Amino acid sequence: MKHLCFHYHMQIDFDIPVKDHHFTLKCLPKDSRRQHIEKLHYEVFPNRFISRSGDSFGNECIYGVYEDPHKEFLIDVKGEALCGLKEYETEGNRTDANFFKYQTAHTVPGANIEKYHDELIRRFEGSQDRVREKAEFYMKCLHEDYEYKSGSTRIATTAEEAFSQGCGVCQDFAHIFLSLLRMEKIPCRYVTGMLLGEGLSHAWIEYFSDGLWIALDPTNEKVISDEHIKIASGRDYSDCRINQGVFMGCDREAKQDQQICVSVEECV
Amino acid sequence: MDTRELCRYSGSINELLARYGVRFGIYKNNTFKEQLFPFDTIPRVIGAEEFAFLEKGLKQRVTALNLFIKDIYHEKQIIQDGIVPEEFVYAGSGYLPQCEKVMPPKEIYSHISGIDLVQAKDKSWYILEDNLRVPSGASYPMIARDLCRKCSPQTFRNNHIEDNRNYAKLLRRTFDNVNTGGHTVILTPGRFNAAYFEHSFLAEQTGAHLASGHELMVENDHLYFIDYSGKKERIGAVYRRISDDYLDPMNFKEESLIGIPHIYDVYRKGNVALLNAPGNGVADDKGIYYFVPKMIKYYLGEDAILKNAPTYLPYYPEDMEYVLKNFDDLVIKDVAEAGGYGVVFANKMTAAEKDEFITLLKAEPRRFIAQEVIDFIDIEIMEQGEYVPRKADLRAFVLMADEPLVWKSGLTRFSRNPDSFIVNSSQGGGFKDTWVLSQ
Numbered sequence: 001m002k003h004l005c006f007h008y009h010m011q012i013d014f015d016i017p018v019k020d021h022h023f024t025l026k027c028l029p030k031d032s033r034r035q036h037i038e039k040l041h042y043e044v045f046p047n048r049f050i051s052r053s054g055d056s057f058g059n060e061c062i063y064g065v066y067e068d069p070h071k072e073f074l075i076d077v078k079g080e081a082l083c084g085l086k087e088y089e090t091e092g093n094r095t096d097a098n099f100f101k102y103q104t105a106h107t108v109p110g111a112n113i114e115k116y117h118d119e120l121i122r123r124f125e126g127s128q129d130r131v132r133e134k135a136e137f138y139m140k141c142l143h144e145d146y147e148y149k150s151g152s153t154r155i156a157t158t159a160e161e162a163f164s165q166g167c168g169v170c171q172d173f174a175h176i177f178l179s180l181l182r183m184e185k186i187p188c189r190y191v192t193g194m195l196l197g198e199g200l201s202h203a204w205i206e207y208f209s210d211g212l213w214i215a216l217d218p219t220n221e222k223v224i225s226d227e228h229i230k231i232a233s234g235r236d237y238s239d240c241r242i243n244q245g246v247f248m249g250c251d252r253e254a255k256q257d258q259q260i261c262v263s264v265e266e267c268v
Numbered sequence: 269m270d271t272r273e274l275c276r277y278s279g280s281i282n283e284l285l286a287r288y289g290v291r292f293g294i295y296k297n298n299t300f301k302e303q304l305f306p307f308d309t310i311p312r313v314i315g316a317e318e319f320a321f322l323e324k325g326l327k328q329r330v331t332a333l334n335l336f337i338k339d340i341y342h343e344k345q346i347i348q349d350g351i352v353p354e355e356f357v358y359a360g361s362g363y364l365p366q367c368e369k370v371m372p373p374k375e376i377y378s379h380i381s382g383i384d385l386v387q388a389k390d391k392s393w394y395i396l397e398d399n400l401r402v403p404s405g406a407s408y409p410m411i412a413r414d415l416c417r418k419c420s421p422q423t424f425r426n427n428h429i430e431d432n433r434n435y436a437k438l439l440r441r442t443f444d445n446v447n448t449g450g451h452t453v454i455l456t457p458g459r460f461n462a463a464y465f466e467h468s469f470l471a472e473q474t475g476a477h478l479a480s481g482h483e484l485m486v487e488n489d490h491l492y493f494i495d496y497s498g499k500k501e502r503i504g505a506v507y508r509r510i511s512d513d514y515l516d517p518m519n520f521k522e523e524s525l526i527g528i529p530h531i532y533d534v535y536r537k538g539n540v541a542l543l544n545a546p547g548n549g550v551a552d553d554k555g556i557y558y559f560v561p562k563m564i565k566y567y568l569g570e571d572a573i574l575k576n577a578p579t580y581l582p583y584y585p586e587d588m589e590y591v592l593k594n595f596d597d598l599v600i601k602d603v604a605e606a607g608g609y610g611v612v613f614a615n616k617m618t619a620a621e622k623d624e625f626i627t628l629l630k631a632e633p634r635r636f637i638a639q640e641v642i643d644f645i646d647i648e649i650m651e652q653g654e655y656v657p658r659k660a661d662l663r664a665f666v667l668m669a670d671e672p673l674v675w676k677s678g679l680t681r682f683s684r685n686p687d688s689f690i691v692n693s694s695q696g697g698g699f700k701d702t703w704v705l706s707q
Contacts, residue, residue, distance in 0.1 A: 022529035024518050051489050053533040056368035063518070063533050065486075095344045099358050099365065235365070246517050246529060 001084045002226040002266060006194050008077040008201070009261045010243060014254045017069035021247035024053070026232040026240055027077050028060040029193070033086040034215075035229060040079040046070055057189075057239055058091065059232040069250055075243065080267055084226025089206065089213040097208040100187040106236035107179040110160035116145075117183050131186055131209040135216060136223070138180050143221035146173065155237065170203040171237055173218040177205050178236065189233045191215065192240045196227035196264045201242065206233065229264065269427055274309035275650050277419040282307055284415050289465050290408065306698035307412050308649045312660065312680040319676065319704045322385070322393060325573030326664055327672040328564060330381045333398060334668060335567040337377040337551050341367045351566050352559050353583075355634065360556070361604055362549025364512060366519055370536050372545040373446040379543040380442065380507075381666045382679075385574070386644040394577045394642055396661060397557060400548040402509050405679035406435050406665050407466040409701045410473070413677070416701065430704040432677030435665070436473035442669040443476065443505045446541035450504035453479040453493055457510045457526045467509050476507065486530040491540045505541040506531070512546045520546075554603040554637050555581065578640040582633040591638045592626065598638040600625070613641070649682055649698070658682045662702060678702040 008027060025044065029037050042062065044050055050064030066073075103109070109117065120141055126133040149167035159179040162172035174190055181188040188207035195202040195217075204217040204224065215224035232240035247254070274281075285307055292305040314322070339346050340357055347354050357363050382403025384396040413432050417424050443452045454476045456467040471478035477493055484503065485492050492500040508515060514524040519532035534540050550556065558579045561572040580587040580598075591598060595614045602610030617625065629636055646657030660682035665675040680700040 022518055024530075024533075049488060051533075053530075053536060056366050056370065061533075063530055065529070095348050095354070098354055102358055239365075244518065244522075246522060 001082060002196070004081045004083055004196060004227075004229060004264050005267045006077075006079060006081060006229055006264045007262070008075070008194065010075045011259045011261075012073040012243070013257045013259075014071050014073075014249075015256075016252065016254050017071050017250045018247040018254045019067055019069045019250060021066045021070070021073065021245055023062075023064060023073075023243065023245040025062040025075055025243055026055070026059050026192075027075055027242045028062065029079070029081060029229050029231045030060050032091075032230065033089055034084065036082040036085060038080050038082075040077070042078070043074075043076045045074050045076075055234075055239075057232070057234045059234070059240060073245075081229045083229060087225075089215075090211060091213070092208075094208075094211075097187040097213075100189050100208065100235060101182060101185050102235075103179065103182050104236045104238075105158070106175050106238065107159045107182060109179045109183060110164070112164045113160050113176065113179050114183075116163065117180055120180065131184075131207070132214065134184065135181060135186065135207055135209075135214070139177065139216050139218045139221055142173065142177055142180070142218050146176065148173070148219060170219040174203045174205050175236060177216070177218040181205075181207055189213075190236045190240060191230055191233045192237075192242065193228055193230040193232075194262050194264045195220075195229075196266070198264065199262055200260055201231075201262055202228070203237070204228065269313065271310050271313060271648075272650075272655070273423055274311075274416055274420055277416070278307075278309045278650060281309060281412070281415045281419060285412065288411060290411060291465055292462055305408060306684070307408075308682065308698055308700050309416065310648055310650060310655075311701045311703040312647055312662065313703045313705065316705045316707055322574070322664065323674040323676075325393075326383055326666045326674050328568065328570060328573050329383065329395070329398070329560065330378060330666040330668060330672055332564040332567050333381070333400060333551050333560065334375075334377050336563045337400075337545070337548055338371075338375055339567075340550050341547060342369060342371070346563065346566055349566070351562050352556070356553075356555050356559070356583075357550060359634065360550065360553045362547075362551070362553045362556075364520075364547040364549070366532065367545075367547030371538075372535075373448055373538060373541045376446060376668050377545040378548050378551070379446065379545075379668050380439070381544075381668070382663045383666060384661055384663050386577075386642055386661045388642050389645055391645075393574060394644075395557075395560070395574050396577060397554065398552045398560070399663075400544060400552040402511060402544065403663070403665070404463040404466050404509075405663050405681075405699075406675065407469040408699050409677050409679055410435055411469065412699070412701050427703075428706045430676035430706045432675065432702075432704075435675055435677070436470065438667050438669070438673050438675060439470065439507075440474045441673070442667045443474070443507060443541075443543065445669045446543065447504035448539055448541055450491075450502035450540075451493060452476040452505040452507065453484065453503055455479055455481065455484070455506050455508040455510060455528075457481075457514070461509070463509065470507075481510075481526045481528050484528045484531070486528065486534050489534055489537055489539055491528070491531060491534050503540060505543065507543045512549065515542075515546060554601050555583075555634065558637060577642050580638045582629055582636055582638065587638075588630075588633060591629070595622070595626070597641065599641050600629070600636055600638050603635055603637060647680070647682060647700070649684075649700075651684070656686065658684065658686065659688065660700070676704040 046066045047064045053061040147167035153168045159175035162168040206213040206215045234240045291302045378400040382399035454471045491503040513521045516532040517524045518529045564572045582588040647660040663679040667673045
């Protein structure tokens with residue numbers, strides 16, 4: 001178990017003023033079997049009103065609006081997390097989890113992932129019904145066969161596109177891994193969060209087996225223990241976007257520049 | 269009973285309907301065209317006893333459908349018990365994950381249901397489809413009846429016909445039952461919608477505000493209507509006539525410009541009622557239709573009073589075998605399509621089309637249902653001064669208020685084409701009033 005202090009800061013700069021800005025933010029980690037959150041403090045600027053809401057994946061949301069023209073928007077979240085309290089999450093039953101067996105627009109495989117999946121089936125020597133063994137083997141292979149390269153993909157890049165170009169970031173590792181597991185009909189979900197020692201937000205996955213949601217980090221080839229703070233989960237990236245907004249540009253479509261700064265350290 | 273006696277008013281009634289703006293807008297090749305919705309004055313007549321039977325069956329069906337939607341978005345018992353296969357729910361386009369674990373006020377999902385029926389030549393009724401999203405059409409027989417009464421009051425004095433002008437009252441009762449405090453609005457996408465006449469007519473008749481998305485806003489966890497002077501008025505119920513996808517850009521389709529940002533967050537908190545509830549598409553999918561008699565048995569412990577048309581799911585191997593063997597006698601429907609699109613009669617295909625279709629059917633069996641062609645009765649219409657028989661269906665309206673209510677009328681739609689079974693208004697059909705006899 002680790003006691004972590006975290007600080008998440010996102011700043012968005014618009015090149016021209018925007019107005020009627022509605023936002024939903026999934027930026028608040030919450031208590032679960034694995035983690036306990038305390039001293040949570042958040043700020044959203046500017047806002048005319050904000051409130052708390054939830055979504056259907058069990059995530060915490062902040063929602064609100066700011067109507068007046070503005071050129072910047074920032075989110076700041078601070079707190080402490082006790083991580084690794086338990087090994088697994090256990091919420092939901094098999095029928096609920098089965099919903100996560102289905103591919104989404106981000107994870108649906110194309111020819112290249114399908115070919116890779118065939119290859120993995122051949123390489124896997126364990127027993128077919130050992131879900132855990134298979135998931136960890138697939139993670140190991142993906143970690144070896146796929147290259148991490150920062151800035152090489154965009155947020156809308158699909159698993160197939162990311163896989164085809166041979167390199168990507170944590171979001172792509174997670175999407176490709178989800179795609180492979182779903183081809184095996186294993187329920188699995190996308191997770192966003194923060195990782196000890198990382199300066200950016202991070203993404204990994206959880207798969208469901210025998211009543212447990214087991215978390216794996218394919219980017220780092222790690223079974224998750226006590227260094228990951230979970231923020232949100234869903235079918236793919238689009239269900240757990242930290243910042244989702246709609247707004248009107250004042251004269252034309254606004255361009256936005258987003259800076260994210262994360263720090264996670266062991267509390268002293 | 270002389271059902272032809274209104275025919276001599278046909279011209280003037282249709283003229284009045286046109287003047288009132290009773291039109292049907294359709295999109296064809298990306299252009300919007302408004303066309304008149306032709307009214308045939310010869311009513312469809314349903315006897316009191318026969319309608320009582322339909323009423324009982326419709327209440328049963330809509331009660332079970334409501335229980336099904338609630339179950340799917342919460343406990344999922346019907347999936348766990350193996351009655352409905354999970355992929356018919358999760359892989360169907362009508363299932364919305366956003367609706368998981370969100371309970372609408374009073375646990376009602378389908379407040380206004382449009383159930384389409386046909387009557388076979390042996391006089392037995394069959395359910396053709398359930399419309400639980402935003403079914404339209406009630407306003408047409410309402411206004412047509414009103415005009416018929418004005419032209420020929422004696423017809424309605426001499427015959428014992430249930431008055432159908434109470435629909436607005438039933439609707440009002442349905443709104444008020446779930447209203448969480450405040451006024452009620454009818455939310456319209458605007459005048460380029462196929463059913464805009466209906467939106468404005470029902471607002472006028474029920475006393476609800478007619479509003480478009482930009483007149484509504486969310487603040488402090490509640491929904492408000494902003495009036496002409498900028499004053500905010502709390503809204504407790506929204507009879508929304510826009511589809512789930514466009515309701516809220518923050519929770520559904522982000523590119524929606526006609527929706528209200530965060531309305532779904534407020535609904536999630538129980539601070540406003542949405543009629544019908546989002547997510548109902550999970551129960552009126554053509555694939556789910558097959559399972560409705562099973563859900564009636566499952567939830568209510570009763571046999572279905574109203575029959576489905578005999579339906580096969582190629583998803584099940586034994587049904588696939590039957591469909592391939594009897595292909596020429598069946599009508600095949602694409603489960604994702606509506607409005608009479610995606611319906612093919614196998615006996616009207618060329619050999620090449622058939623081959624192509626069967627290949628598709630085998631590749632995507634979940635996408636199609638096959639049904640026996642019901643030879644439904646012809647109903648008399650007047651076409652250019654002559655009485656001719658045409659195919660017609662009946663859309664019955666079932667409202668779920670403090671109890672299920674069946675409107676004693678309905679929209680009878682007919683095909684103007686003598687060879688066609690497709691009666692949808694969007695395919696150019698016309699409509700009739702539906703008389704339910706009171707004795």
